[in-house]
Amino acid sequence: MKTKVALVTGGYTGEAEVSFKSAAFVEEQLDKEKYEVYPITITLDTWFHVTEAGIKVSVNRENFSLDIDGHIITFDVAFIILHGSPGEDGRLQGYFDMIGLPYTSCDMLTSALTMNKAYTKAIIADIQDLHVAKSVLLFETHRKEAADMVQRGLTLPYFVKPNAGGSSIGMSKVKELSALQVALDTAFEAANTGCQVLVEEFVTGREFSQGIFRNVQGELIVLPATEVRTTREFFDFEAKYVAGLTEEITPADLTTAQQERASRIIRDIYVRLNCKGMVRVDFFLETNTDKFYFIEINTIPGQTAQSFIPQQVRAFGMKESDFYAELIDVAISPAPKLQK
Structure with a gap:
């Protein structure tokens, strides 16, 4: 029997456009022999799925189900690929916890906390070798x-x-x-x-972004880093989403010592914030001092073909389809013994 996946996208902010692109890429990668995928769009006004026949079906919010031609569809897992509110700030996670539906992201508390940049910095500030501006x-x-x-x-x-x-x-x-x-x-x-x-x-230095996830065996896997070089003043919205404004180098040119230090700090951040699923940590290596400066953590990172995480998954030697399958398996499997 196929696993029924609710691929949750859309959102309440200007990031909805990016969410739709990310969800389309994830849907394309998921093995249709293994998964039955239902994109679910969430907006301020409505939650809905559009069938292959083009019919818009509203989500029953009592149990997050769909009634398609008299057939009630319930889900085994929610794959949250909704950037910003309500997918990244813990609201959806709290709802899914209440109805008992597993999901692929961090839990409600971690999602809400990490959406608040200042509070996040306060929690992680004393991690060894980590600096905050x-x-x-x-x-x-x-x-x-x-x-x-x-x-x-x-x-x-x-x-x-x-x-x-x-x-x-x-x-x-x-x-x-x-x-x-x-x-x-x-x-x-x-x-x-x-x-x-x-x-x-402002911290002057080289900017990096690096993903991390926990696999089914409970191991923390740190993906290769991406260095970001932009022609803009900083890595703003246009630099992120307009072609030609940014050079992204994956894997980044880092020394072995820098790689080991970054991996250790990122693992510590993941554990300290009680993260789940995949997250991405953005950081600077300060010019002259080589200090690791935390920028922010993203608990629902972008997933277009050009996004950092897919780049890093490929550099790691893994197929995106296997990576997304791993996230789903972790979400619906009994919790393994965790390893740091």
């Missing part, structure tokens, strides 16, 4: 005095970003104080990000 966390109540708080606490240049956003939406690099207020307003007003803003001192 000096920062100021601003809430809506700070908005009138935000610029003054930043100037008192930090040194230019700054990164200004929504504290709970993704895909670099609402993010700015500020090199002059005259640009600070506009950057703060942009970040505060980014949709569905909670009206919190994180401002960090």
